[in-house]
Amino acid sequence: MAGDGAPATPAAFYKMLSVPDAVELILSETALLPAEEVPFAAAFQHTLAADVRAAEPVPGFRASIKDGYAVLSTDGPGEYDIAFEAFAGVAPRTLTPGTVAYIGTGGPLPEGADAVVQIEDTEFLGAAPGGPKRVRIKKQAAPGEDVRQVGSDMAAGEVVLQAGQHIGAAEVGILATVGATTVNVHRKPHVAVLSTGDEVCEPDAPKLELGQIRDANRAMLLAAAVGTGARATDLGIARDTAANVEAALDRTIAEGADVLLTTGGVSMGDKDFIKPLLERRGTVYFGKVKMKPGKPLTFAKVAVPERNRSLLVFGLPGNPVSSLVTFHLAVVPCLRKMEGWQEPRLRRVHVRTAMPIKMDPERPEYHRAVAHWARPEGAAEGVSSGELVAASTGGQISSRLLSLRSANVLLEIPQASGVLPAGSRVSALVLGDLGSMPVPEVPAPTVLP
Numbered sequence: 001m002a003g004d005g006a007p008a009t010p011a012a013f014y015k016m017l018s019v020p021d022a023v024e025l026i027l028s029e030t031a032l033l034p035a036e037e038v039p040f041a042a043a044f045q046h047t048l049a050a051d052v053r054a055a056e057p058v059p060g061f062r063a064s065i066k067d068g069y070a071v072l073s074t075d076g077p078g079e080y081d082i083a084f085e086a087f088a089g090v091a092p093r094t095l096t097p098g099t100v101a102y103i104g105t106g107g108p109l110p111e112g113a114d115a116v117v118q119i120e121d122t123e124f125l126g127a128a129p130g131g132p133k134r135v136r137i138k139k140q141a142a143p144g145e146d147v148r149q150v151g152s153d154m155a156a157g158e159v160v161l162q163a164g165q166h167i168g169a170a171e172v173g174i175l176a177t178v179g180a181t182t183v184n185v186h187r188k189p190h191v192a193v194l195s196t197g198d199e200v201c202e203p204d205a206p207k208l209e210l211g212q213i214r215d216a217n218r219a220m221l222l223a224a225a226v227g228t229g230a231r232a233t234d235l236g237i238a239r240d241t242a243a244n245v246e247a248a249l250d251r252t253i254a255e256g257a258d259v260l261l262t263t264g265g266v267s268m269g270d271k272d273f274i275k276p277l278l279e280r281r282g283t284v285y286f287g288k289v290k291m292k293p294g295k296p297l298t299f300a301k302v303a304v305p306e307r308n309r310s311l312l313v314f315g316l317p318g319n320p321v322s323s324l325v326t327f328h329l330a331v332v333p334c335l336r337k338m339e340g341w342q343e344p345r346l347r348r349v350h351v352r353t354a355m356p357i358k359m360d361p362e363r364p365e366y367h368r369a370v371a372h373w374a375r376p377e378g379a380a381e382g383v384s385s386g387e388l389v390a391a392s393t394g395g396q397i398s399s400r401l402l403s404l405r406s407a408n409v410l411l412e413i414p415q416a417s418g419v420l421p422a423g424s425r426v427s428a429l430v431l432g433d434l435g436s437m438p439v440p441e442v443p444a445p446t447v448l449p
């Protein structure tokens with residue numbers, strides 16, 4: 001930001017941390033959020049704070065795997081009276097040797113039976129007038145065949161979900177299966193988002209004056225925070241005075257947020273109020289990170305004695321790309337740790353670069369790219385080499401938000417002079433769930449040698 005030439009912040013004097021060191025420091029200063037008891041369906045996408053055990057065996061009775069006939073296996077193939085029908089939910093009866101019972105999938109095996117012969121291996125013979133229905137059993141069943149034994153899916157007392165487990169749809173089903181109607185999960189973080197800057201206008205501003213810009217960061221970071229499952233509060237835009245920014249900080253504390261994200265005002269200008277304010281109100285852990293984009297990323301803690309917790313503050317750089325890249329690299333692991341993830345760091349894959357990439361001699365670059373499965377030349381659609389290829393999103397200047405459009409990885413381009421040739425193998429951090437991976441080059445069923 002332009003000013004009178006006299007920097008008001010000591011930003012130049014912050015030691016420059018590496019990205020891994022910055023992330024380590026953030027994680028070591030991030031406390032788990034407390035656990036709360038919630039109805040099991042509301043536990044979806046939360047992280048368990050305590051183990052869940054099956055109180056009862058599943059299944060709780062010997063259950064048929066097939067539609068067919070419950071038999072005593074030693075009776076063997078032959079023609080039999082159908083003594084009764086055993087369906088799920090019908091009171092069990094006892095089978096007399098030398099007879100069989102019709103049974104449906106999931107039905108309780110009658111006492112006296114020890115196996116099921118599926119319909120396909122039988123022939124229904126009908127009934128003689130006044131006589132019972134009869135069936136020909138054509139196959140010798142092994143004891144226990146097509147029967148789910150008591151506790152074979154889940155044993156009584158078995159830990160079915162461990163503390164730290166993320167609850168997806170399958171896990172909600174597991175909770176329902178064992179009748180765990182309420183569970184202990186970690187609370188999700190509450191994130192407040194503030195834009196700063198005199199030039200920053202609401203996106204719906206009808207006309208921009210010279211020097212004004214629409215606020216991209218706030219809506220983008222609110223969306224990104226909600227995307228991680230956090231609760232998000234919009235703090236609006238603070239004009240460039242220390243008092244405005246401090247008022248927003250106080251509002252964040254009053255609202256009980258766990259994390260404050262600010263954008264803008266963290267570099268070297270005389271209107272860069274964020275670092276001095278955080279120095280005054282709390283502890284600044286770092287104010288510079290060796291990365292491109294995102295160098296002025298700032299991380300601080302402000303004590304909130306009345307809540308016996310600290311507010312974590314991320315001063316994200318104002319350039320839109322820098323703000324979202326630093327959100328992924330620094331804020332996402334922090335939010336994940338808060339809500340109980342055992343391994344909160346971003347996941348890495350290896351990719352081959354699709355084009356040459358110019359390296360930066362001063363900072364490692366987090367180059368935005370779209371990864372997709374490589375299809376060897378001439379290979380049919382759906383055939384992959386089993387390797388990911390990443391195409392750069394083009395110009396990487398940190399104002400150009402189009403460099404993040406559809407990006408699903410950040411290539412970790414080393415700090416060096418020169419050009420990294422196309423076809424280089426580099427590590428890449430995965431953004432989200434690779435959902436923007438282009439089709440039709442889906443993960444292929446066939447992997448070439």
Ligand SMILES: Nc1nc2c(c(=O)[nH]1)N[C@H]1C(S)=C(S)[C@@H](COP(=O)(O)OP(=O)(O)OC[C@H]3O[C@@H](n4cnc5c(N)ncnc54)[C@H](O)[C@@H]3O)O[C@H]1N2
Nearest residue numbers: 001195214215216217264265266267268295317318319322
């Ligand atoms: N003398 C130096 N100047 C700068 C340095 C440096 O080391 N020495 N670092 C540069 C780097 S790197 C970055 S990144 C930026 C970060 O600057 P600030 O965080 O202080 O952000 P501002 O100056 O307020 O804004 C930067 C840029 O972003 C635009 N902006 C701000 N807020 C928004 C928003 N909500 N939505 C969209 N765009 C926004 C703003 O208009 C500026 O163009 O500093 C460099 N300078």
Ligand code: MOO
Nearest residue numbers: 293294295322398
């Ligand atoms: O670090 Mo800044 O984010 O390069 O433009």
